[in-house]
Amino acid sequence: MPVITVYINGQKISTESGVTILEVCKANNIPMLTLCHLKGLHDIGACRLCLVEIEGVNRLLSGCTTQVADNMMIRTDTDRIKRYQRITVELFFAERNHVCAVCVANGNCELQQAGYAVGLDHIRYPFLYPECNVDTSHPWFVMDHNRCIMCTRCVRVCTQVEGAGNWGVMNRGHDVRIISDFNTPWGESSTCTDCGKCVHACPTGAIWPKAVAQGQLTKYPEMIGELVEKRKLLQ
Amino acid sequence: MKKKLATVWLGGCSGCHMSLLDIDERILEVAKLADIVKCPIVDGKPFPEVDIALVEGSVTSDEHYEEILHIRKQAKVLVALGDCAVMTNITGMRNYFPLQDVMAAAYTHSPSNDGEGMWPNHAALLKLHGKVLPLQSVVTVDVVVPGCPPSADTIFYVLYELLNDRMPDLSTAQKLKYG
Numbered sequence A: 001m002p003v004i005t006v007y008i009n010g011q012k013i014s015t016e017s018g019v020t021i022l023e024v025c026k027a028n029n030i031p032m033l034t035l036c037h038l039k040g041l042h043d044i045g046a047c048r049l050c051l052v053e054i055e056g057v058n059r060l061l062s063g064c065t066t067q068v069a070d071n072m073m074i075r076t077d078t079d080r081i082k083r084y085q086r087i088t089v090e091l092f093f094a095e096r097n098h099v100c101a102v103c104v105a106n107g108n109c110e111l112q113q114a115g116y117a118v119g120l121d122h123i124r125y126p127f128l129y130p131e132c133n134v135d136t137s138h139p140w141f142v143m144d145h146n147r148c149i150m151c152t153r154c155v156r157v158c159t160q161v162e163g164a165g166n167w168g169v170m171n172r173g174h175d176v177r178i179i180s181d182f183n184t185p186w187g188e189s190s191t192c193t194d195c196g197k198c199v200h201a202c203p204t205g206a207i208w209p210k211a212v213a214q215g216q217l218t219k220y221p222e223m224i225g226e227l228v229e230k231r232k233l234l235q
Numbered sequence B: 001m002k003k004k005l006a007t008v009w010l011g012g013c014s015g016c017h018m019s020l021l022d023i024d025e026r027i028l029e030v031a032k033l034a035d036i037v038k039c040p041i042v043d044g045k046p047f048p049e050v051d052i053a054l055v056e057g058s059v060t061s062d063e064h065y066e067e068i069l070h071i072r073k074q075a076k077v078l079v080a081l082g083d084c085a086v087m088t089n090i091t092g093m094r095n096y097f098p099l100q101d102v103m104a105a106a107y108t109h110s111p112s113n114d115g116e117g118m119w120p121n122h123a124a125l126l127k128l129h130g131k132v133l134p135l136q137s138v139v140t141v142d143v144v145v146p147g148c149p150p151s152a153d154t155i156f157y158v159l160y161e162l163l164n165d166r167m168p169d170l171s172t173a174q175k176l177k178y179g
Ligand code: SF4
Pocket: A097, A098, A099, A100, A101, A103, A104, A105, A106, A107, A109, A110, A111, A112, A147, A204, A205, A206, B178, B179
């Protein structure tokens, strides 16, 4: 890969081409807020938190899905980016039902951490309070749609890493939902291997093992990236 | 001049007030700078004019609605204290269902009721609104303190800043917490 030069927040950086802005930031310890990104999965730019401004481009782009180009002038720290990041996190809270006080993920949730990172102290938009299903049909795991932020990390890990393809996405807009098989109870899935990878990949308290109580959830999402690396060694 | 401080408890569980009491001996610091002129254990009198009002809980009923409008007029600085006040939290979980269904679940179908299925409707009782609201969708809120409950440290920090005429900033003070 040819080596190119990019400028991130004024800092001159040499990097190989064909990598994303997020990868360059990570390699150079430049902080970037992410939620739908998980090492080991293909990035799809779903959460819109990893925003970047690129000179000459009018709209904000997602750093996880935008590849670097020679002499690209990139900013990750502008007020405009911060404003949109805060709005986005507020909308995550407003569009489903997040009651942290009774959530298994309380204190160990990537959505909470994103809220703290953007300085979210309250939500300026009306809460939608949708009626959401809680699927407890699986013998070990629960899928609680109240807390799902539609990052699709579960969908991608199940398809790309486990190869089972249990999870999918149904509908659009406010009605968008993660579904098991063809929108049937998870416990009746003919594709799920009960491997538990989606439990670890999920950044919130939406997917969790039945054996945990409020605030007791521990996840190990890094395991997914490690697994992918180990499998490469076997090939 | 000592400041006037008041606390009130709307649609909440009193947990934020318990957390306020957990500031322990630091209450003496507060008492040096302010008189607590109204709180849930002060009977009777209407909410007085104050410099700072700490409001726990969400707006769930006609009574809370009148009360928060009155408090807004009386308070120079209105603090939304805790997740219920800020984002309705547990008190808002009934918002996913029509009020009739919620009442029926509590008074008709609950295994613990007396079997008669009577819904309380005495004139002296508050009337529940169809939807529970966070404070900021009813009145202007000056300071927001999320947390269920906010820690005693956070509450003391907020009070101490306000009593010294500074605006607390939970984000830079790294004291933001939900749940
Ligand atoms: S998933 Fe996270 S943000 Fe949502 S209720 Fe649980 S702890 Fe709170």
